[in-house]
Amino acid sequence: MAESLVYSEVKYKKESNADTGRAGPQIKESPEDDVVYAAVVHKADHTNQPNPPTLHSPADSSPKGSKGIRRRGLLLLAVVVLILILGVAISLSLYSGCQSAKCNDGWEAHGRQCYFFSTKSLIWTLSQEECVHKKSHLAIINDEKEQKLLMEIIAPKMQEAEDKFWIGLNDKQTEGKWLWVDNTPLTNKGFWLNRQEPDNWKGKNNEYPNGEDCVRMGEIDFIANSAAGWVDTACERKFKFICEAEACL
Known part of the structure; x- marks a missing residue:
């Protein structure tokens, strides 16, 4: 020294x-x-004097300090991205996802689709929640072939007048604007039971003041070779329901 x-x-x-x-x-x-x-x-005699304190600037401007700051920033960014990815993955897995090629137990396989036909009755909102819990959604009917298939399946399941099934169609957001549960619009005229449907009926004694905003399908006396089968109904009524999920290949 x-x-x-x-x-x-x-x-x-x-x-x-x-x-x-x-x-x-x-x-x-x-x-x-x-x-x-x-x-x-x-x-100058520094033999018995303590070393003077070393002053540090608030931010370490040395290359080593800068590298540490960058590393912490990248780590924080990675954590945020991971959280976002996990959130999206969980949402997708709860909502859609796919099942094994043969479908889960209690489900029926038809082509690339798996269907679950409930034996209990719930209001429309709870029916959708039940489907989501099963990693699926209320049935989205894309064409006449699928409509006829589902009507043929539920025909023997309807033993009573109220043995009808909710599907994933509603106009809860805007009256007359029918949307599926994935927010895609109804692009065709649909498969309404007769020319009077949908009619947004409020009940005999106005027991359904909000009208009929959800759709169910199934009538005991429907014509088997007809695709017509949809009826708009008050969402708070209880019916069975059809869940749908894609089968993994």
């Missing part, structure tokens, strides 16, 4: 001729001539 030097300044006053008693030429002195400067060098 290099030794430190401390400089001191010592001033000496010149003696005048009068003080020495010597005769000699008189020299006019300037004020500065009264002082003689001498530099004295002292060696």
Whole structure:
């Protein structure tokens, strides 16, 4: 360790001729001539002194510090992205997903679709929640072939007048604008039971003031070779329901 030097300044006053008693030429002195400067060098002794504290800036600007900050930032970003991905994955798995190629126990396989036909009756909203719990959704009917297939399946399951089944169609958001549970619109005229449906009936004594915003299918006396079978119904009524999920290949 290099030794430190401390400089001191010592001033000496010149003696005048009068003080020495010597005769000699008189020299006019300037004020500065009264002082003689001498530099004295002292060696600083740090033997018993504690080391001075090291000061750090609030943000470490060294390459090592910058690298640490970047690493923490990237780690935080990775955690946020992972949380988002997990959230989307959980949502998708609860809503749609797919089942094994042969469908789960209690389900029926038809082509690439798996169908579940409930034996209990629930209101429309709870029926959809039950389907979501089963990693599926209320049935979305895409064409006449699928409509006829489902009607043929539920025909022997309807033993009583109220043995009807909710499907995933409703106009709860806007009256007359029919949407499936995946928010896709009904693009065709649908498979309504007769020309009077949907009629948004409010009941004989106005027991359904909100009208009929959900759709169920199935009538005991429907024509077997006809695709017609939808009826708009008050969502708070209880019916059986059809869940649908895609079969994994």
